[in-house]
Amino acid sequence: MSQELRLMAVHAHPDDESSKGAATTAKYVAEGASVMVVSCTGGERGDILNEKLLGNASIERDLAQVRRDEMARAAEILGVQHTWLGFVDSGLPEGDPLPPLPEGCFALEPVHVTAEALVRVIREFRPHVITTYDENGGYPHPDHIMTHTVSMAAFHAAGDPTAFPHAGEPWQPQKVYYSGWSAKRIGALHEAMEAEGLESPYQDWVERMRQRPEREMFTAVPCAEFFSVRDDALRAHATQVDPDGFWFQIPLELQQRVHPTEDWELAVSLVEPSFPEDDLFAGLRDLDLEVVCRQAPERDTDGEVVAVHRSTPPPPVDADGDGVDDARQTDDVEDEITELEGHRDADGEHSSDEQAS
Ligand SMILES: [Zn+2]
Numbered sequence: 001m002s003q004e005l006r007l008m009a010v011h012a013h014p015d016d017e018s019s020k021g022a023a024t025t026a027k028y029v030a031e032g033a034s035v036m037v038v039s040c041t042g043g044e045r046g047d048i049l050n051e052k053l054l055g056n057a058s059i060e061r062d063l064a065q066v067r068r069d070e071m072a073r074a075a076e077i078l079g080v081q082h083t084w085l086g087f088v089d090s091g092l093p094e095g096d097p098l099p100p101l102p103e104g105c106f107a108l109e110p111v112h113v114t115a116e117a118l119v120r121v122i123r124e125f126r127p128h129v130i131t132t133y134d135e136n137g138g139y140p141h142p143d144h145i146m147t148h149t150v151s152m153a154a155f156h157a158a159g160d161p162t163a164f165p166h167a168g169e170p171w172q173p174q175k176v177y178y179s180g181w182s183a184k185r186i187g188a189l190h191e192a193m194e195a196e197g198l199e200s201p202y203q204d205w206v207e208r209m210r211q212r213p214e215r216e217m218f219t220a221v222p223c224a225e226f227f228s229v230r231d232d233a234l235r236a237h238a239t240q241v242d243p244d245g246f247w248f249q250i251p252l253e254l255q256q257r258v259h260p261t262e263d264w265e266l267a268v269s270l271v272e273p274s275f276p277e278d279d280l281f282a283g284l285r286d287l288d289l290e291v292v293c294r295q296a297p298e299r300d301t302d303g304e305v306v307a308v309h310r311s312t313p314p315p316p317v318d319a320d321g322d323g324v325d326d327a328r329q330t331d332d333v334e335d336e337i338t339e340l341e342g343h344r345d346a347d348g349e350h351s352s353d354e355q356a357s
Contacts, residue, residue, distance in 0.1 A: 003288075003289060003290070004032075004033070004034060005028070005032075005033040005034070005128060005281050005284070005285070005289075006033065006034045006035075006036070006125060006126060006127045006128050006129075007025065007028055007033055007034070007035045007036070007127055007128070007129050007130075007131070007280060007281075008035075008036045008037075008038060008121075008122065008125060008127035008129070008130045008131070008173070009021060009025055009035065009036070009037045009038070009080075009130075009131045009132075009179075010038045010040065010118065010130060010131065010132045010147055010150070010151045011037060011038065011039055011040065011147065012039075012040050012041060012106075012133075012137075012141065012143040012144045012146070012147040013039065013040075013041055013043040013046065013089060013143060014039050014042070014043045014067050014068070014070065014071035014074070014237065014240075015043065015046075015070075015071075015074070015234070015237040015240045015241065016039075016144075017037040017039065017074065017075075017078070017080070017082075017233075018074050018078070018230065018233035018234040018236070018237060019234055019247065020133075020138070020179040020180075021131055021179040021262055021264070022078060022226075022229070022230035022233055022234070023223035023224075023226035023227050023229065023230040023262055024221045024223050024226075024262045024264075024280070025037070025078055025080055026078045026079060026080075026223070026226040026229040026230065026233075027221065027222075027223040027225075027226045028280070029078065029079035029080060030079070030226070033281075034081065034125075035078075035079070035080040035081065036080065036081045036082070036083065036121075036125045036127065037075060037078075037080045037081070037082045037083075038082075038083055038084075038085055038118065038121055039071065039082070039083075039084050039085065040085045040087055040106055040114070040118075040143065040146070040147050040150065041085070041087050041088060041089040041090070041106045041143055042064060042067065042068070042084060042086075042087075042088065042089060043064075043067050043089050043240075044063075044064050044067075044088055044089045045088075045089040045090070045091035045092075045102075046063070046067065046089065046239070046240055048060070048063065048239045049239065049240050049241070049242065050238055050239055050240065050241060050242045050243070050245075051242065052242070052243075053238060053239055059239060063239065066239055067237075067239065067240075070236055070237045070238060070239065070240070071237075073236040074233040074234075074236040074237060077229060077232050077233040077236055078229065078230075078233045081125075083121060085114070085117050085118060085121070086117065087105075087106035087109060087114060087117075088102075088104055088105050088106055089105065089106065089143065090102065090105035090106050090107040090108070090142045090143045090146075091105070092141060092142075093142070101142060105142075105143075106142075106143050106146055107142035107143055107145070107146045109146075111149055111150065111153050114146070114150045114153075115150050115153035115154045115157055115164075116164045116167055118150050118151065118153075118154035119154045119157050119158050119163070119164045119167045119168070120164070120167040120168055122154055122155075122158040122171060122173065123158060123167060123168030123169055123170065123171045124168055126171045126293065127173050128173055128174055128175075128281065128284055128289050128293060129173060129174065129175045129176075129177065129280050129281060129284070130151060130155055130173050130175070130176045130177070131176070131177045131178070131179055131264070131280070132147060132148055132151035132152070132176060132177075132178060132179075132267075133145075133147055133148045133151075133178055133179065133180075134148060134178040134180060134215065134265065134267070134313070135148055135313055136148075136325075138178075138179070138180055148178075151176065152176065152267075152268075155173060155176050155268065155305070156303075156304065156305050158170065158171050158172060158173065159171060159172025159173075159293070159295075159296055159297050159305070160296065160299075161296060169294075170294070170296060171293055171294065172270070172292075172293050172294075172295065172296070172297050172305075173293065174269065174270045174271055174284055174289075174292065174293065175266065175267075175268065175269045175270065175271070175280070175284075176266075176267045176268045176269075177219065177264040177265060177266055177267060177280055178215075178264065178265040178267050178311075179262075179264060180215060180217060180263065180264070180265060181263070182214075182215075182217040182263040183209045183210070183212075183214050184217075184259075184263070185259045185261075185263055186202050186205055186206055186209055187206055187209070188258050188259050189202060189250055189254070189255065189258055189259055190202040190203070190205075190206045192254055192257075192258040193250060193254070196254070198251075199249075200250075201246055201249045201250070211317060211319055212314065212317050213314035213315065213317065214314070215265050215311070215313075215314060216265050216266075216311045216312065217263040217264060217265045218265075218266065218273075218275040218276045218277065219263065219264040219265070219266055219275075219276070219277045219278070219279075219280065219282075220261035220262070220263050220264075220276065220277075220278055221261055221262050221263075221264065221278060221279065221280060222260055222261050222278060223260070223261065223262055224255070224256040224260035224261075225256075227252055227255055227256060228252060231247070231248065231252070234247055261278075264280065265311050266309060266311060267310065267311050268305070268307045268309070268310050268311075269283075269307060269308060269309040269310075270297060270305070270307055270308060271283040271284060271287070271308065272308050272309070273308075273309050
């Protein structure tokens with residue numbers, strides 16, 4: 001059946017769309033699908049993290065506008081549509097104990113407010129598939145955790161005619177995927193770098209991943225020819241991303257050869273999956289999606305959408321016995337920000353605060 005396929009990628013900050021699943025989105029655009037990136041916040045609390053641009057007065061005067069311009073350029077490179085959900089960046093709380101989150105920020109907004117905003121966008125764009133982050137946010141940044149919470153709440157509400165009745169006609173997307181980095185990918189790239197006598201930037205990351213249960217990432221989308229598009233989009237976020245930094249240390253050719261896919265976790269599906277799969281639209285292409293997504297989904301007694309598949313979150317790991325899930329360990333956070341966010345540089349020695357002082 002030839003019909004327009006629509007994918008919605010929900011992200012926390014401008015630049016996340018270019019560092020998480022970007023090659024997949026570019027691939028689907030190239031195949032004729034419509035892709036909408038939603039940025040929940042404006043990234044207002046980001047610092048200038050590319051040291052080459054520090055001290056640039058015209059950027060410092062209005063960083064928020066610069067980041068909007070960067071986002072527009074990245075969207076153009078990826079070929080995606082883009083919309084702002086309009087909430088305010090929570091920033092990354094640092095210190096021990098952690099300081100309270102700033103008043104009015106995204107992570108402190110009531111979920112019914114943020115979910116209604118996203119439901120409105122879903123009912124307007126009418127995606128068949130949504131991508132977001134896992135329940136840890138991929139890593140424990142408050143905006144990323146909230147992005148997960150809001151995405152799941154909106155997925156469950158969008159097809160319910162009694163939920164947010166003023167936010168558009170009900171529309172039920174059929175699946176939610178979590179973006180992420182599979183342990184397989186990180187391990188394979190790490191080993192390939194070492195085998196070629198190159199310094200792997202993933203040493204610490206590989207070790208941390210080995211200590212954690214693997215997530216159910218059974219969906220591998222081949223998109224190697226779009227890795228360069230992903231990198232171009234990431235470089236468009238010039239204030240956030242050092243063009244010589246962490247993200248660009250593994251040669252493109254090696255990435256394409258060793259791990260030519262982006263990997264996804266099918267979080268919820270209303271259609272029966274068949275693993276392993278290589279397509280976010282698997283099982284949907286032969287359905288009349290205009291009809292299917294307008295049908296109110298079956299719900300259980302708690303009002304939850306009845307899904308034929310839900311992934312199982314891995315059990316918390318507490319190797320050091322301090323009662324805190326290691327995936328949420330605060331001293332891990334800064335390292336993981338570096339690796340998963342690109343909001344910090346690789347060795348953490350050049351945070352913008354230190355440079356400013
Ligand atoms: Zn982010």
